[in-house]
Amino acid sequence: MTQVSLKAPAIRRLGGGTGPRQRVRGLSDRALAFYFVLPSLLLLLAINIFPLAWNIYLSFTNYRANMPGFPVRWVGDLNYARLLGSEDVWAAMQHTAHFVGWAMLIQVILGFGLAWLLNRKFKGAGLFITLIALPMMLSKAVVGTFWTYIFQPQSGIFNYIVNFFADVGEFTMLGNADLAPWALILVDTWMWTPFIMLIVLAGLRSVPQDLYEAAEVDGASSWRQFWTITVPMVLPFLMLAVLFRSIECFKLFDMVAELTSGGPGSATELANIFLKRQAFETWRTGYAAAFAVILFVTTFGAANIYVKFWTKVKER
Amino acid sequence: MVRRFAAVLAAGLFATVAVAGTTAEPARAQDKSLTLCWASWDPANALRQLSKDFTEETGIEMNYEFVPWTNYADRFLTVLNSQGDLCDLIIGDSQWLGIGAEFGHYVKLNDFFSEEEISMDRFLDAAVYNYATWPKGTDNYWALPAMGDAVGYVYRKDWFQRPEIRKSFEQEYGYELGVPKTWQELMDVAQFFQGRTIDGKKRYGIALYTERGSEGITMGVTNALYAWGFEYDDPNNDYRMDGYVNSDKAVEAVKFYKKLYECCTPPGHSNAYMTANLDAYKSGQVAMQMNFFAFFPGIHKNDRVGGDTSGYFVNPTHGDKPRASVLGGQGISVVKYSDKQDMALEYIKWFAQPEVQKRWWKLGGYSVHKAVVNAPWFKDSAPFASEFLTAMSTVRDFWQEPTYAQLLQSTQKRMHDYIVADKGTAKEALDNLITDWKFTFQSVGKY
Structure with a gap:
């Protein structure tokens, strides 16, 4: 291995020296660093922080973006009170929770199972992984559009397959308020299980083989090896995948818009579909801003708790 | 070296900005073009064709921003609300007149109409009322009626004429199969065709409007509501809706539409x-479809279902209530935020001419100019022309x-x-x- 040693002047040039600070045209290293970071900071302020602050401000007003002359009034927590007392909001949150919960559960089971199978060495494993990963490379809107054809009761292949195994006759997945939420879960699972599979596969491949060898020497069964070695070692990877996917599921919009537009009725009106309707169809901007704040706080809070838990699991 | 590069880069940027700044205005002033915004559908293609004459006559190039119906309102209302100048001319939905007028998105056209002697008397009364005025029925004009439209129906005339089908229908329902005159007949006919095998394929009754996202189911169910005599509010007391919107007849109409759907x-x-x-309809799945008249020229020309294969009818009636058709169609307005308003008005002046309106109808657009619709040749000019006039005289x-x-x-x-x-x-x-509507009206101080 080649050893690299930096001499004092070189270290100073890199800003890590302890001697007198290097100055560029009268600027200290700290100031120079600040000016380098400044454009990014300004950009961040302009496109992230300012809109967030503005959104929070709007959430306390009766502002309507489609009524330029309409007087904007400070309404205090009225929008929040209305939101929390609205049956439609709670229904949208319930639909979202149903979708996120079931999608995550099914995807974790399937993703883990697929990863477990593909972790064995066999000819063509690489090709299998690539093929399985294809759906997640597609656009969600495209996926939503072509699944509407797959679910088409007369010509779609989904009905054909279901009827091949169970003769249930013509039925509609997207037009039935009980089935439509499951249609969303099915499509999301088809598209995103490979993502969980890939991350879990990375986790499985990072488990040192000598742990299994030592366990075998100690006479541990395959089942015990799975629970005491595989699961704890893969869990941080799996949790990370669940975190990413849960956030994605929570903010899902485009696929639902194409598949069901939130229908039948409001059966698949997830939080983001509801938000979009309030913001850009009914133009209740202040109200929608308040809902956006609630969604932000919910996801941010839940993600923070989850990350703390994940860190503990990782450090175990 | 780095400093020299930075200096050259800065000089280049400065020069670019300076040159752009000095040339932008003259370039914009010399730009003889207009952008017209509308929905992406058959009539828009007809208008594109028609407007070539305008370009030839005036030298003004026409650009188009056509958006699918499902995004039409989202897209253009966002542009208008943000005071964007994407559109110089907009063919906006009839329901946008209130927004366009009250929030200053549209140019008021009264003075222009007076100067150019464009009289609204030359257009169908229902079209002027619905596509041009705000407040409704006043002499304040915000658009020129551009495209008349209403909901109607297309049916498989060839199936309706087959002796074996006619015989079966008469046996089942006790009267002759024909164009439905009442809503009950519409349901009978639809029920008759539902699941029936014709030419070896399973067919269905009727394609109704049921869409959730934009306006579909509203444009569908209101056909039934109007037929049952629905009122939005007390005719003598604006915005008082109890007992009108939820009247027994309204309940019956909504139930009927649900039954028809199911x-x-x-x-x-x-x-x-x-x-x-x-x-x-075009794929031969259904015997009838509910749709806007705007699509009928396209159906008439269609290879599979066009010509004598299809027939057309207007909304049936219910009981002794007068016939009513759901309004489609739009007026053309000049956008307040356009810096080419003069050219846009020139387009409207050109478009309002009787000769242009005749050509508009012939290309597949629905003119509502009296010189066209009252002409002796009009009713025979297309198999749906007469039905269109009936529908336009009963629009709501x-x-x-x-x-x-x-x-x-x-x-x-x-x-x-x-x-x-x-x-x-x-x-x-x-x-x-x-409850929802009251809340909406309360929030703007109208209830």
Whole structure:
């Protein structure tokens, strides 16, 4: 291995020296660093922080973006009170929770199972992984559009397959308020299980083989090896995948818009579909801003708790 | 070296900005072109064709921003609300007149009409009322009636004429198969065709509007509501809706539409609007389709279902109530934020000419100019021309209030919840609708 040693002047040039600070045209290293970071900071302020602050401000007003002359009034927590007392909001949150919960559960089971199978060495494993990963490379809107054809009761292949195994006759997945939420879960699972599979596969491949060898020497069964070695070692990877996917599921919009537009009725009106309707169809901007704040706080809070838990699991 | 590069880069940037700054204005001033915004559909292609004459006559190039119907309102209302100058001319939905007028998106055209001697008397009264005026029925004009339209029906004339089908129908229903004159007949005919095998294929009754996202189910169910004599509010007391919106006849109409949807539409027809209905009809799935007249020229020319294969009819009636058709169609307005208003007005002046209007009809657009629709040749000029006139004389529109979008979304939700998702009762759906509408009107101080 080649050893690299930096001499004092070189270290100073890199800003890590302890001697007198290097100055560029009268600027200290700290100031120079600040000016380098400044454009990014300004950009961040302009496109992230300012809109967030503005959104929070709007959430306390009766502002309507489609009524330029309409007087904007400070309404205090009225929008929040209305939101929390609205049956439609709670229904949208319930639909979202149903979708996120079931999608995550099914995807974790399937993703883990697929990863477990593909972790064995066999000819063509690489090709299998690539093929399985294809759906997640597609656009969600495209996926939503072509699944509407797959679910088409007369010509779609989904009905054909279901009827091949169970003769249930013509039925509609997207037009039935009980089935439509499951249609969303099915499509999301088809598209995103490979993502969980890939991350879990990375986790499985990072488990040192000598742990299994030592366990075998100690006479541990395959089942015990799975629970005491595989699961704890893969869990941080799996949790990370669940975190990413849960956030994605929570903010899902485009696929639902194409598949069901939130229908039948409001059966698949997830939080983001509801938000979009309030913001850009009914133009209740202040109200929608308040809902956006609630969604932000919910996801941010839940993600923070989850990350703390994940860190503990990782450090175990 | 780095400093020299930075200096050159800065000089280059400065020069670019300076040159752009000095040349932008003259370039814009010399730009003899207009952008016209509308929905992306058959009539828009006809208008593109028609407008070539305008370019030839005036040298003004026409550009187009055509957006699919499902995004049409979202897209253009966002542009107008942000005071964008994307559109110089806009063919906006009839319900946008309130927004366009009250929030200053549209140029008021009264003075221009007076100067150019463009009289609204030359257009059908219903078209002027619905496509041009705000407040409704006053002499304040914000648009020129551009495209007349209403909901009608297309049916498979060839199937209706087959002796074996006619015989079966008469045996089952006790009267001759023909164009439905009442809503009950419409349901009978739809029920008759539902699941029937014709030419070896399973067919269905009728393709109705059931779409959830934009305005589909509202444009569908209001056909039934109007036929049952629905009123939006007390005719003597604006915005008082109790007992009108949720009247017994309104409840009956909504129940009827749900029954029609459940008995007689193709499976999975739960989120269908214009294009889905067209597809269902053109592919031979259904015997009838509900759709706007705007699509009928395209159907007439279609290889599979065009010509004598299809016939056309207007909304049936119910009991002794007068016939009513859901209004489609739009007026053309000049956008206030355009810096080419003079050229845009020149286009409107050109478009209002009787000769241009005749050509507009011949290309597939629906003129509502009296010189066209009252001409002796008009009724025979297309198989749907006469029906179009009947429909236009009985049109009714949704709320045209500035808050129409909110009112519309409430209707979409309540109607879809009941009709498609089978949630609650018709009475509950209409009661909830009143609650939503009251809230909307209260929020702008109108209730």
